[in-house]
Amino acid sequence: MQLWLYIIGVSVLVVLFIVWIFFYTMEASRKKRELLAVKVEDEKDRIKAPKIIKKQEIYYQLNTHAIRLNLYPKSHFKNYIVEEIYQKIVIDNYWLEEPFHTEFYKMLQFIGSNKLWIKDPKTREIIINTRDNNDKLSKKTSMNVLALNEVLESILYGLLLDLKRRKIVNKKDIQNAILSASIYVLSKSGEIDFICQNLGVTYSDRESLRYALVDKICENILLETKNKIVKDDFLNFTSITKIYNEVLLIQINIHILFLGISPLYQQLNYYHIHQKNN
Amino acid sequence: MLDQQITKTIPSNVSLIEIPVIRNKKICFIRAKEKVAEEKRSYLRSILIIIGDELITTNFADTVVLLAEIQKFERGNKQNFYTSVERHDGDVNLKLKLTEGHIYISTVEALAIINMYKLSLQGVSLTRIIEEELMLTAEMIAGYLNENKMLNKKG
Numbered sequence: 201m202q203l204w205l206y207i208i209g210v211s212v213l214v215v216l217f218i219v220w221i222f223f224y225t226m227e228a229s230r231k232k233r234e235l236l237a238v239k240v241e242d243e244k245d246r247i248k249a250p251k252i253i254k255k256q257e258i259y260y261q262l263n264t265h266a267i268r269l270n271l272y273p274k275s276h277f278k279n280y281i282v283e284e285i286y287q288k289i290v291i292d293n294y295w296l297e298e299p300f301h302t303e304f305y306k307m308l309q310f311i312g313s314n315k316l317w318i319k320d321p322k323t324r325e326i327i328i329n330t331r332d333n334n335d336k337l338s339k340k341t342s343m344n345v346l347a348l349n350e351v352l353e354s355i356l357y358g359l360l361l362d363l364k365r366r367k368i369v370n371k372k373d374i375q376n377a378i379l380s381a382s383i384y385v386l387s388k389s390g391e392i393d394f395i396c397q398n399l400g401v402t403y404s405d406r407e408s409l410r411y412a413l414v415d416k417i418c419e420n421i422l423l424e425t426k427n428k429i430v431k432d433d434f435l436n437f438t439s440i441t442k443i444y445n446e447v448l449l450i451q452i453n454i455h456i457l458f459l460g461i462s463p464l465y466q467q468l469n470y471y472h473i474h475q476k477n478n
Numbered sequence: 479m480l481d482q483q484i485t486k487t488i489p490s491n492v493s494l495i496e497i498p499v500i501r502n503k504k505i506c507f508i509r510a511k512e513k514v515a516e517e518k519r520s521y522l523r524s525i526l527i528i529i530g531d532e533l534i535t536t537n538f539a540d541t542v543v544l545l546a547e548i549q550k551f552e553r554g555n556k557q558n559f560y561t562s563v564e565r566h567d568g569d570v571n572l573k574l575k576l577t578e579g580h581i582y583i584s585t586v587e588a589l590a591i592i593n594m595y596k597l598s599l600q601g602v603s604l605t606r607i608i609e610e611e612l613m614l615t616a617e618m619i620a621g622y623l624n625e626n627k628m629l630n631k632k633g
Contacts (some may be wrong), residue, residue: 322631326623327532327577330616331540339577342620344629455624457616460578 215477261458269296272305282312283351285356289378298423306418307382310398316348316389318451327461339461344453346389351447352385358443363436372425379421380429383413384440487621490613492523494622499594504530508589509598510612522602523612524618525595534560536619537572538611545595548572548588591617 271291277283286308290301323344330338359381363374387410389395396403396412403412414430421429431437488494491514497507510524527535527544535541547561549556552570554563564573564582572583583591623629 211519224544324629324631325531325628326528326620328536328616328619329534330536338602342616342623344624455620455629457620471576 209331271296277312278307279312279349280376281353282308282398285353289356289360291397295371295375297371297375299418303421304379304382304417307386311349311352311382311386314398316386316391316395317345317454317456318351318385318388318448319390320344320346321448323453326332328457338459340457340459341461342455342457345456346391346448346451346453348385351444352382354441354447354451355381355385355440359436359440362439362443368436373436376425376428377440379418380437381440381443383410383417383429384444386413386417388444487617488612488614492629494529494626495626496626497594497598499591500587503583503587505591506596507598508533511602512606512612520602521606522599522604523606523610524614525598526614529574529576529581532578534576536614536616538607545592546607548583549592551588558608 222412242442274283274286274288277286286305289295290304295301320343325341325343328340328342330340332338356378359377362372363377368374387406392409395401399413399416401409403411403414410430414426418426418429488510489512492510492512495509495511497509498514498591499505499507506528508526508528510526512521512523515599519607524538525541526533526543535544547558552563554561558578561572561574561583564571572588574581574583578604
């Protein structure tokens with residue numbers, strides 16, 4: 201019995217060994233074939249296209265220190281409304297591109313330091329002939345005016361909303377629109393002679409005034425963009441005029457008395473009788 | 479400068495009322511009337527003349543001078559401060575100079591102005607108008623114009 205068992209065990213082992221050898225040889229041959237095929241393909245590729253050199257990836261260190269920005273001091277503004285405009289338009293939107301930033305700041309500085317006004321379209325100019333204590337005759341005019349700061353503020357915010365609605369995202373287009381709006385508002389001021397004296401601007405017509413103002417105020421801006429800012433058929437210009445006319449109707453007027461008669465209103469010699477009386 | 483410091487507001491018992499005289503040429507009086515409740519009387523304190531967009535007189539004395547010039551009409555002098563006589567095609571007109579342009583007043587209109595002035599003196603006491611005239615400064619008048627919405631365009 202033991203011999204039989206021994207013979208059977210040995211034979212089984214032999215059969216298993218033979219089977220294993222068979223499969224091993226099959227597997228080895230298959231691998232060989234695959235490798236050959238890959239090599240052939242590689243060689244074909246090598247002939248066709250040059251070898252692509254992989255760039256080494258560069259790892260930068262994170263800048264964790266505070267970034268320094270060159271901003272103008274807000275405390276130099278003499279008017280809080282202008283200060284708000286600077287905060288909301290330049291700082292909040294992060295528009296620190298160099299020609300735009302300084303030119304806009306200079307303009308805001310000029311507007312803030314002078315009490316400029318726009319004539320209310322609904323007002324009537326009434327001239328008053330008065331006598332002073334020495335019985336000297338003098339002429340004064342009283343009318344309703346709008347503060348230019350407030351008009352400019354509401355126009356700029358309205359313009360930004362309008363541009364968002366029309367999906368104009370290009371930063372330069374928006375900046376040009378802002379500059380053209382503020383120059384349009386300046387050209388509508390009631391004291392243009394005073395502005396031109398202060399800035400050293402000369403103009404012949406009312407229409408050429410905006411060109412002269414742009415030449416003076418936006419000195420460092422390129423000529424192409426300057427032309428864009430003043431153009432009447434500029435994409436945003438129609439919306440600017442529309443917003444301007446809307447704002448003038450809503451704005452609260454101030455009742456003011458001037459010394460002298462138009463167009464020789466004496467600069468800054470007016471008295472606020474009723475502050476924002478409406 | 480000094481006249482600002484004297485009075486800046488119109489006293490509460492004085493009311494300024496606009497009286498249209500000739501509507502075609504926008505000639506109006508502005509009458510300052512003081513009401514005293516204790517005495518049950520009202521006093522005239524001042525009369526002004528407004529033509530179009532210009533207040534021509536802001537004193538009672540000036541108003542009287544202008545009205546006298548209108549009353550005398552063509553018999554007026556060359557020294558006339560406000561008016562001058564103009565003859566055209568046999569018509570005699572009174573030319574009233576304004577800061578912007580001028581208006582012409584005919585004889586009938588002059589009569590109407592004088593009649594209206596006489597009517598405006600009725601029912602009020604004139605005792606305070608000469609010595610205690612309300613001296614209206616430009617600030618007070620401007621404030622009055624604003625309160626009555628006369629600075630807004632009509633129509």
